[in-house]
Amino acid sequence: MTSASLSPILKQATPVVVDHASGSWIHGTDGRRYLDFTTGIGVTSTGHCHPDVVAAAQEQCAKIIHAQYTTVLHQPLLQLTEKLGEHLPDGIDSVFYANSGSEAVEAAVRLARMATGRQYIVTVQRGFHGRTVAAAALTTAGTKFSAGFGPLMAGVATTPFPDALRLGMSTDDAVAYALKEFDFLLSTRIAPNELAAVLIEPFLGDGGYMAVPPAYLAGLRERATAHGALLVLDEVQAGVGRTGKFWGHQHTDGLVPDIIITAKGIASGFPISAIAAPEAIMAKAWPGSQGGTYGGNAVAAAAGVATLDVIAREGLVENARVRGDQLLGLLRDHLADVDAICDIRGTGLMLAVEFGDPAANAGSDRSQAAAKLATAVQQACIDEDLLTLTCGPTGSIVRIIPPLTVSEDEVTLGVERFVRAVGRAV
Numbered sequence: 001m002t003s004a005s006l007s008p009i010l011k012q013a014t015p016v017v018v019d020h021a022s023g024s025w026i027h028g029t030d031g032r033r034y035l036d037f038t039t040g041i042g043v044t045s046t047g048h049c050h051p052d053v054v055a056a057a058q059e060q061c062a063k064i065i066h067a068q069y070t071t072v073l074h075q076p077l078l079q080l081t082e083k084l085g086e087h088l089p090d091g092i093d094s095v096f097y098a099n100s101g102s103e104a105v106e107a108a109v110r111l112a113r114m115a116t117g118r119q120y121i122v123t124v125q126r127g128f129h130g131r132t133v134a135a136a137a138l139t140t141a142g143t144k145f146s147a148g149f150g151p152l153m154a155g156v157a158t159t160p161f162p163d164a165l166r167l168g169m170s171t172d173d174a175v176a177y178a179l180k181e182f183d184f185l186l187s188t189r190i191a192p193n194e195l196a197a198v199l200i201e202p203f204l205g206d207g208g209y210m211a212v213p214p215a216y217l218a219g220l221r222e223r224a225t226a227h228g229a230l231l232v233l234d235e236v237q238a239g240v241g242r243t244g245k246f247w248g249h250q251h252t253d254g255l256v257p258d259i260i261i262t263a264k265g266i267a268s269g270f271p272i273s274a275i276a277a278p279e280a281i282m283a284k285a286w287p288g289s290q291g292g293t294y295g296g297n298a299v300a301a302a303a304g305v306a307t308l309d310v311i312a313r314e315g316l317v318e319n320a321r322v323r324g325d326q327l328l329g330l331l332r333d334h335l336a337d338v339d340a341i342c343d344i345r346g347t348g349l350m351l352a353v354e355f356g357d358p359a360a361n362a363g364s365d366r367s368q369a370a371a372k373l374a375t376a377v378q379q380a381c382i383d384e385d386l387l388t389l390t391c392g393p394t395g396s397i398v399r400i401i402p403p404l405t406v407s408e409d410e411v412t413l414g415v416e417r418f419v420r421a422v423g424r425a426v
Helices: 051-061 075-085 101-116 133-137 171-188 214-226 298-313 316-335 365-383 408-425
Strands: 018-022 025-028 033-036 094-098 120-124 156-159 195-200 230-234 259-262 273-277 341-347 350-355 389-391 397-400
Touching: 033 408, 051 298, 075 094, 075 298, 094 101, 101 120, 101 133, 101 195, 101 230, 101 259, 101 273, 156 171, 171 214, 195 214, 214 230, 298 316, 316 341, 316 350, 316 408, 350 365, 365 389, 365 397, 365 408
Parallel strands: 120 156, 120 195, 195 230, 230 259
Antiparallel strands: 018 025, 025 033, 094 273, 259 273, 341 350, 350 397, 389 397
């Protein structure tokens, strides 16, 4: 008999094997207790094993586990749709469910092309939208997500991100530059009447944990409308309270997208995702284009209902804002004199500490040194019983993603541990 093991390409960021977890804490089989500032890459929004979410899932398991939702409907999905609708912008009133962020991204692209009858999708540089073939074609957060299995999906073009730090510009100048380049793209590569949609994360995820300037989002909204295209917002990582507002795009006053994509934190760790759009747009999807065996799973939907209830009852969106301000302030106070750090940024509980020179060319000695330093800090955090992750196109960023339930004391403790890790690695 041959013994099996996990793929050798799956590289764990930490050596931790979990025994059990609760709230902000993971208890390893090694007997250590780790403060988890990764939350499964922004997934366990209500903390690990919130009792209300656990109870909802347990109760649903005893009723029905799999009720394929194009065959029979079930109460959790209807309830989740109603509760999600309470958070959707006015006019966005139709929802389709899938399993993962990548699936939801692909469903959104398919819908945008069908609804407009056009082929081209413009994505914004440094965006992460998934690893499936179409989602990888839309992803520019790093070549590792799309290299080695081309050709990728056609009909995709990329426009610059207003990256003021890397460009060495003010935010206003970076926005003006990026919007000018978007307009130039429509003069040189894509005829405006062939533009189906513009796809962007309102806060960069894997591409660098960076807020998209509101003026840039507003500029994209204006241009999409002017050209008869759709604005699609990938809220997979930034949504559901992560940035101190329920949706990341709500930091841009008055912005209303045409399609919203959500996943990750919506069900506290159970696999479910969704796209939402006005019914007039959703109805333009071709018959049979939406479906899937496991989409809208009953247990995951029940966990989603409980998650939204907990977020509302415990005031977790506001807690994310307050604790995020605390975390950002403490990090800046304690690490201001570390020359190796070029930026400490964050909105809500979506924070980043960037090392090295952001203008360095990828693969250069300076870029590689910054990536090694970020990894050294992330690994030193483990020795301090703190779990973090790296990200960014060159891996030079340590991202910090506590649960929305994180307490004031846990934030203080986490910063103390992170500062010690930086001191050990730098």
